[in-house]
């Protein structure tokens with residue numbers, strides 16, 4: 001099992017061949033889920049005392065399991081937030097998998113961590129954070145938000161010098177914030193208060209200031225973080241970061257910016273000014289597995305002052321002491337010290353490799369391409385008599401309604417699109433109304449793809 005014998009050599013070739021063929025597909029089949037009973041019927045038991053063998057296990061994956069997973073990189077996968085990893089990033093995921101690197105500590109993973117940190121430095125510079133900013137790649141935005149907010153709370157308690165060690169913390173965000181913020185509050189046993197968003201779903205400084213001014217002194221005392229979103233996952237709008245940063249500065253409260261989806265837009269000169277104020281963030285996240293063309297799973301978490309995060313997150317144990325170094329002022333950069341985790345894959349490396357291969361200009365161009373197609377998509381919706389655009393897109397999300405339809409009609413249409421392999425567009429809602437929402441992060445998605453979807457919405461669905 002641990003030796004590279006002839007059978008494993010043969011399996012290696014089969015696995016690499018499968019991977020190359022999947023990557024070389026012009027357009028992968030969209031595919032669709034199956035029920036557990038269907039899969040049970042098709043697959044049968046695969047975990048057995050004797051094993052089913054490499055060829056058979058690969059066959060089961062290729063013929064049954066993989067087709068029961070929707071291809072997230074299909075150009076008409078436009079639900080949720082799709083993913084469109086570059087070929088180079090996927091290839092390097094294979095290399096990483098073959099390399100047995102522990103990337104939790106500098107001692108064990110120095111080379112990998114060095115390259116991840118250069119990549120994080122590039123991301124920090126896009127946001128305009130100062131020299132010295134740094135952090136770590138974690139599994140996703142949910143983990144990134146939680147880790148940043150734990151650091152924020154540690155800082156608040158540290159400044160209070162013990163007075164707040166048992167005080168329940170409070171954070172403020174907008175009603176457009178991602179569900180993971182409320183989940184972080186639950187995990188931390190903290191409270192979260194939502195400021196009413198404006199008509200497009202954005203947080204602005206005036207509304208935030210009004211909410212903060214209305215807090216009674218004991219609540220103001222337990223306020224430890226404000227979370228802005230750049231941009232929101234449903235509508236793709238960016239909070240007013242500069243005026244939010246002003247209020248945070250007035251009250252000396254940690255300013256966290258959640259750019260899990262939209263942070264990649266920092267690359268695009270055509271929209272860069274919408275992020276003004278992000279350079280004042282105490283912490284910031286962006287998911288390379290969303291709009292930065294890297295494979296799952298990956299979130300870049302960056303802190304203005306990483307020493308705060310290190311104080312909040314470093315795990316202490318007899319067997320780990322050796323990782324911290326003898327001189328407390330010269331601690332090696334251990335990625336495990338900057339988030340709620342210990343062991344980790346060097347999940348920033350697929351992004352690093354692809355950016356190193358293609359250069360940052362190619363990334364600027366790819367993000368601008370998706371923005372151009374989004375503008376074309378909005379125009380197609382605007383011109384279609386059976387559709388109504390809900391708002392002009394700010395990033396790469398288009399929300400619209402099909403005139404006259406209710407929830408079931410949207411769902412029947414959506415199910416039919418998936419079942420026939422045409423597109424994957426699920427209903428969402430806006431102010432309580434069922435609507436459609438498409439999110440374009442794949443540079444291979446074209447206006448023609450959107451046109452096909454617009455046309456398919458003309459007819460009333462049967463059923």
Ligand SMILES: *Cc1c(COP(=O)(O)O)cnc(C)c1O
Nearest residue numbers: 140141142178180233258260261
């Ligand atoms: C997707 C998203 C998250 C959660 O990220 P995961 O990687 O799915 O955990 C958090 N915030 C925003 C704004 C998002 O779009």
